[in-house]
Amino acid sequence: MESISVNYNTNKMKISQLCEKSGFNRSTIRHYIDAGLLHRPLKTGGTVAIYDENHLEKLKRIGHLKEERHSLSEIRSILSQEIPAISEIEQLVRGKREEIIEKAIETFCKKGFIRTRIIDIAKAADLGKSSFYFYFKSKEKLFIECVAHLAEILLSKQKESWDDVKDEQDVVSSQRTGASLYFNYFNYYGGILNSLKLFLKSDNQKMVKLAKEAFRKFLQPIISYHRLTINIGVMRELDEVLVGYSILGLSDIMGYALLLNPQYTLDDIVDFGVDILNHGTLACNAKGEREYQSGPIYFDVTDSQGIKTIIWNTSFAEKKYIPGSIGDGTFQINLTDISSLVINKTGSIYSALITLITGSQSTLEIKGEGSLSGQSQSGKVRLPINKIFRITRIYPDDGDVPISFRGLQND
Numbered sequence: 001m002e003s004i005s006v007n008y009n010t011n012k013m014k015i016s017q018l019c020e021k022s023g024f025n026r027s028t029i030r031h032y033i034d035a036g037l038l039h040r041p042l043k044t045g046g047t048v049a050i051y052d053e054n055h056l057e058k059l060k061r062i063g064h065l066k067e068e069r070h071s072l073s074e075i076r077s078i079l080s081q082e083i084p085a086i087s088e089i090e091q092l093v094r095g096k097r098e099e100i101i102e103k104a105i106e107t108f109c110k111k112g113f114i115r116t117r118i119i120d121i122a123k124a125a126d127l128g129k130s131s132f133y134f135y136f137k138s139k140e141k142l143f144i145e146c147v148a149h150l151a152e153i154l155l156s157k158q159k160e161s162w163d164d165v166k167d168e169q170d171v172v173s174s175q176r177t178g179a180s181l182y183f184n185y186f187n188y189y190g191g192i193l194n195s196l197k198l199f200l201k202s203d204n205q206k207m208v209k210l211a212k213e214a215f216r217k218f219l220q221p222i223i224s225y226h227r228l229t230i231n232i233g234v235m236r237e238l239d240e241v242l243v244g245y246s247i248l249g250l251s252d253i254m255g256y257a258l259l260l261n262p263q264y265t266l267d268d269i270v271d272f273g274v275d276i277l278n279h280g281t282l283a284c285n286a287k288g289e290r291e292y293q294s295g296p297i298y299f300d301v302t303d304s305q306g307i308k309t310i311i312w313n314t315s316f317a318e319k320k321y322i323p324g325s326i327g328d329g330t331f332q333i334n335l336t337d338i339s340s341l342v343i344n345k346t347g348s349i350y351s352a353l354i355t356l357i358t359g360s361q362s363t364l365e366i367k368g369e370g371s372l373s374g375q376s377q378s379g380k381v382r383l384p385i386n387k388i389f390r391i392t393r394i395y396p397d398d399g400d401v402p403i404s405f406r407g408l409q410n411d
Contacts, residue, residue, distance in 0.1 A: 018051045022059040097135050100125045105146045109191030140210050147214040171234050179270045186255035219244040271320045302390040309376050317370035324364035341391040350385055
């Protein structure tokens with residue numbers, strides 16, 4: 001069995017050195033390990049074990065307690081009540097496990113689960129093949145840890161936005177954060193999820209069980225978040241497990257849309273995913289009243305010379321929102337929420353008087369020299385902010401859009 005690489009320094013020692021520094025003999029130290037008074041050393045070969053400073057400090061503590069005539073059972077009880085320090089060996093093992101997981105994720109995503117060999121992962125993590133088993137019992141167990149690690153990334157990076165959820169606006173903002181994170185990591189997730197799907201179809205029930213466990217770990221943050229939104233009254237009561245699977249399935253498909261269709265930006269995919277998740281595809285509610293506009297969203301744009309152009313598939317500085325500030329706060333106003341917008345300029349500062357479809361108004365100070373772009377009947381159009389006077393939302397169903405424009409799709 002090849003050895004695990006360890007950097008020897010004054011904080012790591014063999015048992016002979018530990019005996020010399022502590023005053024205890026080998027058999028006593030091994031007895032304390034078997035009795036649970038000391039954590040086990042790091043095995044670096046068939047007979048070689050490495051101890052750290054934490055072993056020495058605990059032995060000194062045990063020595064003091066013995067001088068006070070405590071029995072071993074009393075010493076064990078006292079030590080269990082004291083806050084144990086994380087040993088250097090434990091830190092070393094944790095750090096190496098994390099490195100192996102990171103390398104394994106990259107390898108699984110490139111080759112898939114079936115074609116990935118343990119030796120491939122071991123080489124990537126600078127390990128011998130047999131040393132791999134010191135950290136993980138099998139390739140399957142490592143794969144499950146990789147899935148759990150990816151779920152932890154989502155959970156930890158999105159946790160702050162979850163904590164702030166109070167109403168529907170916060171929920172949508174949190175959804176956007178989560179979706180952006182997911183799609184940014186999709187090159188990792190996509191390969192892992194595809195391997196999980198193959199597991200589920202396996203004749204090997206052990207593999208099927210592992211796949212179910214992995215999906216459960218991956219879905220748990222999504223399920224927990226949806227339950228939170230139900231509890232605060234933002235989302236209606238639905239089976240959160242099925243919601244979790246629905247979100248995962250939609251995210252998977254949209255991730256491939258992002259990879260396969262370069263005309264779609266990350267913002268396009270996020271906007272669509274959040275919209276379809278919250279609003280579905282119906283243009284009317286249960287009473288037949290229009291809640292959401294179907295088809296393209298049209299804007300009547302008036303430039304600085306008074307020329308009007310009807311555009312759709314609109315974006316501002318290549319994004320689906322207008323960024324800016326109101327007072328000390330920063331905002332992102334979604335174009336889909338705007339009823340009208342009037343551009344003003346004071347010195348070198350541009351501001352927009354925005355009327356939302358809800359009727360509320362606010363003045364947004366716009367940062368930078370962005371431009372509005374979209375599709376017109378004559379082709380694609382782009383207008384710098386200093387050439388825009390007014391933007392007005394128009395609705396096809398109200399007859400504001402010429403018949404020749406209606407139903408036009410992306411190029």
